[in-house]
Amino acid sequence: MTAEVPHKTVSSRATDRPGDTSPFALGLLLRQAHWRAATVMTEALRPLGIELRHFAVLIVLVDRGPTVQRDLVAATGSDKAGIMRIVDDLERKGLAVRKAVPGDRRARAVEITPQGVELFDAAHVAAAPLADRLIADLKPGEAEQLTDLLTRFAYPAGGQA
Template sequence: MTADVPDRTTASRATDRPGDESPFALGLLLRRAHWRAAAVMGEVLRPLGIELRHFAVLIVLVNRGPTVQRDLATATGSDKAGIMRVVDDLERKGLAVRKNVPGDRRVRAVEITPQGLELFDAAHVAAEPLAARFAAELGPGESEKLTELLTRLAYPAADEA
């Protein structure tokens, strides 16, 4: 039975140190990079009066148009209660509205408002200098290459079939 257990003296232990060769290394590095990116995005969004969770919903609404709350929850990795709170916040701020879905009185679609689109555009303008600062450690062309690689990880070819 002990043959199934890796030898602790040779197995790599997961750390988040640069150069870690454990099977968890990539995930840990992505998590750390996400924390840094989320902090930068939060810095951009805070003066606009929203948080990253609000902006994530606005992104879905801009990309897809009116979207039912169930699909918003799936697209943003939220649960039903969490997405309801976010949509409530967006409605209260005048950035989104809920509308009845024709043919189904129980379902409501969320739609971005003109004010929501203005804020969305303003966030992108405000993000430019901070995004450049975030990627400052990368050399020429590396930001584009990293984006390409992360896109392939986030949207595997098998998912497109």
């Protein structure tokens, strides 16, 4: 089965170059920005023995406290199997533990350990100078503006996608 391609040619091409008017350009720019930020933050986490996927779960646990795995799936954009592997890794490293949820025999809440909190804090110390590198080309106030814009983009009012 082949997809029908409209006969009208589009003069705008999807690139990640500034000024591209393609409807795909924003997504490509966001992907490039994510790749750059992830590369820098991975550099900060590597000496601590964890990856970004692990740290994403630790962020949720610090923010929310003990969290059931299905909620970790939603909060991190992972899938059930992926969260299971991440939590397994965190448990093996002593950074998190699974605990029974009162009233629900099947559910397990994941909780950060004191060692996990120490690593969480150490990661922030290690990441600070690298994060400064990420925003080095921005003018005063632009980092805050970028954060505000991305927050509103990622979490639109009314929960719309």
